[in-house]
Amino acid sequence: MLLFDPGGIVPELPEVETVARGLDDTVAGREIATVTLKAPDLYRRGSRRVAWMRGCTVRRVERIGKAILFHLVSEAQHERALVVHLGMTGRFVFADTRGGARELSGDANGDATAGADTRHRHGRWRFRDGAELYYVDPRRFGYFYLGAHEGLRATLNMGPDPFELRPRELQRILGGRSAPVKALLLNQRLISGLGNIYVDESLYRVGVHPLTPGSVAASNAGPILQTARRVLRRAIRWRGTTLRDYRSPDGGSGGFQTRLMVYGRDGEACQRCATTIEKLVVGGRGTHVCPVCQPL
DNA sequence: AGCTTCGCCTGCTTGC
């Protein structure tokens, strides 16, 4: 049951982490026989074509920022990287040799339609053992990048991961900047992995207003980072936030939505002080804030 | 250079 219905929801760090783990369990060790990508506009600039993956074996799958990183090894034992960003509505569907389809991320319609959305099925991997993996993305905000592992983060404009970042580094990133702290935290060049939901939740929990200038928020870098990590870790434990269009790898629902305290709760009473949660726009994104708990 | 706005894209919701 959904406690609220906020409009479009995207896979963020915890959801991507969950999907990556599911993919690692599912496709690691399999050899790619053929790959097709029907929507060439999904290639990120500088990417190799999908044929480059043919004959590669998937070694492991992990998260990089808000994207999924496939570690591939070619027949000549060369390491290759495939990065798939799910954008807003991207998901994977895995079909085994017996024809059963299993959804690896996202759609409220659930198992009944898993794999049935062929209209938006842009990518298709066929493995040597007959299993298949599909990439489905109705809004096509996702991307594919194929290339070398070296310098991947720089190539993809990804700053350090929030779990690797040190408080001092965050202080330096925020310091001397006039932009709202929320806009800075969402900037993937500066920090890669934080998205709209979790930034709102983190700033609420740490009591910092999203519009606080970076230079002012810099003094709170430690608590902000600590809080963001705690929120993300909890969400990963709950396998992400299931809203309208997210479904975790085993087909079950993520459970973090019941833990959201401000996101999507505009008009409701703050759980701490009963003040009405406000919605504003910061950095072009819908932003939820308790004006009392997060004074500006 | 830093910061903001826009456009991409589609499906769902809202309003007339």
Next chain:
DNA sequence: TGCAAGCAGGCGAAGC
């Protein structure tokens, strides 16, 4: 009831 407009947002490009 039906249709158009509005909205959601990650990210890159363009604009200030």
